Amino acid sequence: MGGPRSLVGRLAESFVDVIHEVDAEIGENRTYGAGIGPHDEDDQIDALVQAVREEGLFDGTIATAKGDAAAVRYPGGQAADLYLERDGRAEYCEAKLFRFQKANGNPYAQEFSKVFNPFQERNPRSFIHDVNKLAEADIRHPKTFLGLYYRPVEGAGTEITSQDIADKFAADVDLWTGYSISVDTIAHFDDLQHEVHQRGGILTWTLEDQPEQFF
Template identity: 75%
Template sequence: MSSTRSLVGQLADSFVDVIQKVDAEIGENRTYGPGIGPHDEDDQIDSLVQAVTQRDLFDGLISTAKSDVSTVRYPGGQAADLYLEADEKSEYCEAKLFRFQKANGNPYAREFSKVFNPFQDRNPRSFIHDVNKLAAAEIQSTKSFLGMYYRPVEGAGTEITGEEIADKFAADVTHWTDHSIEVDNVVPFSGLQHEVHHRGAVLTWTLESGK
């Protein structure tokens, strides 16, 4: 996409600039193989943010739930996954892995449910309910959402692009909640070292005003 409305949409471009470096340096996650793909959500997001910060690719403040939980908290005692400040703007962002295959290539039904299940409103809360949570928060900052989508290389789902999965999630939010989100940025990546978690896209959305 040629332009973004959100700070996290800008950050998505920077994530793709550094993802191969992070992939090479992050190391293996237990027995699941090399690279960033097998790591959990907090480690992936925090490692990418650290790399972006080290290279001065984002002109502003970025805090993650792993690096500074006090900064990502907002009124009501809840917390987002990212907090961003730049250009006199502030933004709270929820993030989720869109990783629907296990490291061995088998389908990962639990991870699919953690994104799309409209009935999963308790821990682990689905991403649809993360939208509800942040949308209901009494904060004046922009509310945004980020997904790390790992597109299958083999098997079911190989044909599903980042744009398609981003549109699908936005449509599901509209269908299952009282809120609407708009696709903000979709930035493809490829060439990662894990044979299953090898390619994909960074996806971002923004909460539509008043919704």
């Protein structure tokens, strides 16, 4: 795989550059242990974006749903999770946490469903349906997707790589929706401090049938 084709792919690589710093500074999430892994999806993404900004690793605009809700909205009254702009190019991105074990190492079936369930259209909508939502939106900019995957270190899934998960999600989108996405970037991380959520990858995909007019 070559370099990132998307802005969010470049951002994913920057996330890996700062993730150990964020892991050390973010603090504990209630009783679930130290480090970034146990935190909620919006908190993880927002903390990584803030660190990327502070380090000056992305020469452009990044807005998150938590940090600037108005900036990620688009026509139709809906919103993306990330909005990126750089060198006259803009992208809207949906993001999801791929974390299938609880902090104690037990399976987390609800989190798996939030990613792969093709029937879960709302409350909360699965990532499969997030693809549909963004793909169908009247946005004249590229549409992209990002996943934060925590690869198990014990139990089921220890041999499932970031590439495996990225390919599986793309295949499931192709199977269950009228759209196709392509794997863009896989940026690996490891040696985080939480004993369960310590390794994985930042995954990105691009919608294959992008809008014809981007501006």
